[in-house]
Amino acid sequence: MKSLILWGAGGHAAVVLDIAVAMGCFESVALVDDGRPDCSSLPAPLLGSSRVLLSMPQGTDCQFLVSIGDNQDRARCFEAGLRAGCLPATLIHPSAVVSPSAVIGRGTVVMARAVINARAVIGQNCIVNTGAVVEHDCLVADHVHIGPGAVLGGGVQIHPYVSMGLGAIALPSAVIGDSAVIGAGCVVLDAIPALATAVGVPARIVSRVPVYSGQ
Ligand SMILES: CC(C)(COP(=O)(O)OP(=O)(O)OC[C@H]1O[C@@H](n2cnc3c(N)ncnc32)[C@H](O)[C@@H]1OP(=O)(O)O)[C@@H](O)C(=O)NCCC(=O)NCCS
Numbered sequence: 001m002k003s004l005i006l007w008g009a010g011g012h013a014a015v016v017l018d019i020a021v022a023m024g025c026f027e028s029v030a031l032v033d034d035g036r037p038d039c040s041s042l043p044a045p046l047l048g049s050s051r052v053l054l055s056m057p058q059g060t061d062c063q064f065l066v067s068i069g070d071n072q073d074r075a076r077c078f079e080a081g082l083r084a085g086c087l088p089a090t091l092i093h094p095s096a097v098v099s100p101s102a103v104i105g106r107g108t109v110v111m112a113r114a115v116i117n118a119r120a121v122i123g124q125n126c127i128v129n130t131g132a133v134v135e136h137d138c139l140v141a142d143h144v145h146i147g148p149g150a151v152l153g154g155g156v157q158i159h160p161y162v163s164m165g166l167g168a169i170a171l172p173s174a175v176i177g178d179s180a181v182i183g184a185g186c187v188v189l190d191a192i193p194a195l196a197t198a199v200g201v202p203a204r205i206v207s208r209v210p211v212y213s214g215q
Contacts, residue, residue: 001027004089005053006067007077009033009046013067015130016109017044019093020065031067050077054084063089065107066125071161071179075143078107078125088124096128105142123160132164135172147184159194181207 004020006013009031020029021043029044032053039046047053053064064086066077081088088107092098096114104110105124116122116134123142128134130148138152141160146152150164153172158164162176165184170176177194187201197207 001025002089003028003030003062005029005047005062005064006031006044007033007050007053007064007081008066008068008074009035009037009039009042010068012069012127013037014042015111016065016067016091017042019091019109019111020089022094023091050080053086054080056084056086058085063087065089065091065109067109069127069145071143071145071163074125074127075161078143099136102134111148117154150182 004026006016017029020026031039031044031046032048032050034049056062064081066074068074068077090104090106091109093112095112096110098116099118101118102116102120104122107125108122110128111130113131114128117136119136120134120138122140125143126140127145129146132146133151135152135154137155140158143161144158145163147164147166147168149167151169153170155173156170157175159176159178161179164182167184168182168186170188174188174190176192179195180192181197182188183199186199186203188203192198195208196205198205
């Protein structure tokens with residue numbers, strides 16, 4: 001059995017930790033964090049800063065997953081981990097439904113009751129949050145967050161660093177551009193340009209600068 005180190009010990013990490021434990025396939029799970037998080041209520045030890053992870057000798061039977069909600073921060077840590085030779089884990093909650101023909105990238109977490117249907121492709125270092133649905137033939141790029149209860153219709157394309165808010169919906173074949181932020185409850189009918197923030201039903205663009213950190 002391998003052990004797992006989660007990089008990031010905030011609220012999102014608490015959920016990821018529960019998933020790692022529920023999977024029952026890790027000998028041990030521990031955390032590292034570069035701040036001063038209060039981990040007293042978490043059932044896993046805080047080993048110290050990310051240096052503990054990044055200085056582990058290569059070939060160790062230990063995987064890592066970045067448990068940080070912000071897409072940019074998560075990407076930075078993920079790339080640093082890969083550069084240091086750390087092995088990324090992929091976490092899938094036992095209650096999630098993942099088609100055998102779907103592909104889930106390294107470093108991605110699929111949370112409880114999420115559904116990923118046939119031929120969907122999810123990139124690296126993504127979050128498919130609790131109860132989200134990714135329909136058949138969707139293409140989700142790296143470092144994306146699909147929020148709790150969000151739904152992607154068939155054939156939707158999500159570009160890197162996109163954040164889909166709680167309960168947001170993208171209709172079939174919609175395309176959401178790089179780093180766009182889709183507000184909670186928003187319904188995307190067709191296309192959202194890169195760097196836009198969209199809200200409402202149907203989606204209207206309220207900003208062209210990313211403002212939502214994903215936390
Ligand atoms: C879209 C979002 C990022 C906008 O945040 P913001 O840039 O701080 O925007 P503001 O709060 O200044 O709102 C800008 C306008 O959009 C409206 N608005 C904001 N969020 C909205 C939403 N989800 N649905 C409808 N309208 C929304 C505001 O009422 C405001 O309208 P106005 O200009 O007519 O007054 C944020 O509201 C949101 O929905 N975040 C999603 C959070 C989430 O789901 N996280 C997942 C955690 S796991």
